[in-house]
Amino acid sequence: MNDFILVINSGSSSLKFAILSQQGKQVILEGIAERLGSESASIDFEYNQTKETVSLNLGSHQDVLTSIKSWLDQHPHITEKLIGIGHRVVHGGESFSQSVLIDDKAMNAIEACANLAPLHNPANIKGITACANLFANLPQVAVFDTAFHQSLKQEQYLYPIPMHFYRDHTLRKYGFHGTSYRYISQTLSQVDEQSLHQGVIVAHLGNGASVCAIQDGKSVDTSMGLTPLDGLMMGTRSGSIDPMILSFVAKAEGKSLDDCLNILNKESGLLGISELSNDCRTLEEAMKAGDERAKLALDMFCTRTAKSIAALATSLTTFDHLVFTGGIGENSVYVRQQVCQALNLFGIEIDKQTNIDLPRKQIHKISKAQNNKTVWVIPTNEELMIALDTIHLIQA
Structure with a gap:
């Protein structure tokens, strides 16, 4: 064929x-x-x-x-x-x-x-x-990447800045990783049909990281904004920070706006805090060897991810499923454990041994059996979605 x-x-x-x-x-x-x-x-x-x-x-x-x-x-x-x-x-x-x-x-x-x-x-x-x-x-x-998030309502995608910036320049939240979120939503519905009618939060964690709230199969909020710099702490990106930091750094060190943005995009995040690497695997090895700065970077990443998940939960009618995906989400036992521990308030509990023994590249449930909130690890496949969309449009 x-x-x-x-x-x-x-x-x-x-x-x-x-x-x-x-x-x-x-x-x-x-x-x-x-x-x-x-x-x-x-x-x-x-x-x-x-x-x-x-x-x-x-x-x-x-x-x-x-x-x-x-x-x-x-x-x-x-x-x-x-x-x-x-x-x-x-x-x-x-x-x-x-x-x-x-x-x-x-x-x-x-x-x-x-x-x-x-x-x-x-x-x-x-x-x-x-x-x-x-x-x-x-x-x-x-x-x-942005298409899946076009279902966001105005109160979610508009920024609280003068409206003419939106009218004249379409400055708004767009969100990213949409192809991954669409794949995860569809895949989750294949293993749990009810999820298409429930509230789901997906954490796409990698060198670029974001979270997305999905209600009834549609994106209702996400952490990235106008650009992929917004939201979570990432490999080399700062994520959301007080915008006045840009002004302070520019004046204190005589840097241009582009210089400051370059710092936030390429020198911050896990790399900036650890001063070692933007790679989660390298940092976990260093943490196990006693590197406190590596541990601090990972713990900051986990804390900010959990906070963002908690914030996005307010956009859902019900919060029924949490899904980890992306290079870090699929492979880091430590990150999944720390994020879920910070979300215990929501009734999220994982089976620690299941989380540790997780087979690679497989869909797996890691929440405790009696939990009313299900925690999953689902490997993403953006290439598959791109191929399927291409076939569908060509045939149509």
């Missing part, structure tokens, strides 16, 4: 890709290009359980996708089954509440959102443009 989909996740300095088949359930090829824009740029191809690394001469997005096209030309049995390309696009603004086939009108709207996500949308556009040149006969689909 010809249903191979090339999935592209194009970032500013990296590009992840995969080819999925069988309605997105089988991974044929996957890989990543890293250090784009530098002389050491390279691309990894993983196929048939073997890995191949290729240097990139130019290190541009065009160069990456040309290399992917060259690999595919050498594997015609795969190329001939490709029916489309699905792109992760970070910001869809108010223009997109669902995935779309990419045409000139869609491209114009994606470009118009570039000012809302200057680190992400320009890179997404480069990936789409390069694919249009290299795979001219294949339809392309855009899947937006």
Whole structure:
């Protein structure tokens, strides 16, 4: 069956890709290009359980996708089954509440959102443009991180600033990780049908982290805002802080606004507090070895995550399920334990041994059997959602 989909996740300095088949359930090829824009740029191809690394001469997005096209030309049995390309696009603004086939009108709207996500949308556009040149006969689909949150009500997405900033510049909360949240909501409903009619909070915890309140299968509130800097403490991002800190740092150290924002985006979070790493695994190893700063960073991360979950619970009619996902949410025993311990007030209790013995990459319930609130660990799969949306729109 010809249903191979090339999935592209194009970032500013990296590009992840995969080819999925069988309605997105089988991974044929996957890989990543890293250090784009530098002389050491390279691309990894993983196929048939073997890995191949290729240097990139130019290190541009065009160069990456040309290399992917060259690999595919050498594997015609795969190329001939490709029916489309699905792109992760970070910001869809108010223009997109669902995935779309990419045409000139869609491209114009994606470009118009570039000012809302200057680190992400320009890179997404480069990936789409390069694919249009290299795979001219294949339809392309855009899947937006923000689309799932277009169901938020005004009282949730508006900021308490003069309304003309919203009218003139559409400054509002948009939220992100929407493709992951949509996947988790659908997957949870397959193991517990009642969840589609209940209140769910999902904690997508990774280097980028956010939480989302889902009622009756729809997003009703989320922690990230106009940009992915808002909300939880993250790997290198500060999350929500007193905005006057920017003014204080700028004056105290003679820094520009861009300098200060760079600190909040790239030098803060787990990295900034630990002064060691933004990687949760590295910090947990250091904590076990007695590094108090690593423990402080992890405990701050857990505390802020729990506070945000508690705040989002006020947007739900009932709070029935808590789901952990993302690299940290799926793999950190310590983070899950600390977050749930801070939420005992809500009647959330996990079975500590089940939490420790959790098998990787599997859906698992970790709450105590008698609990009225169910705690889950569900591995996310954004690539699958992108592939399914692409197939659906192409066939439609």
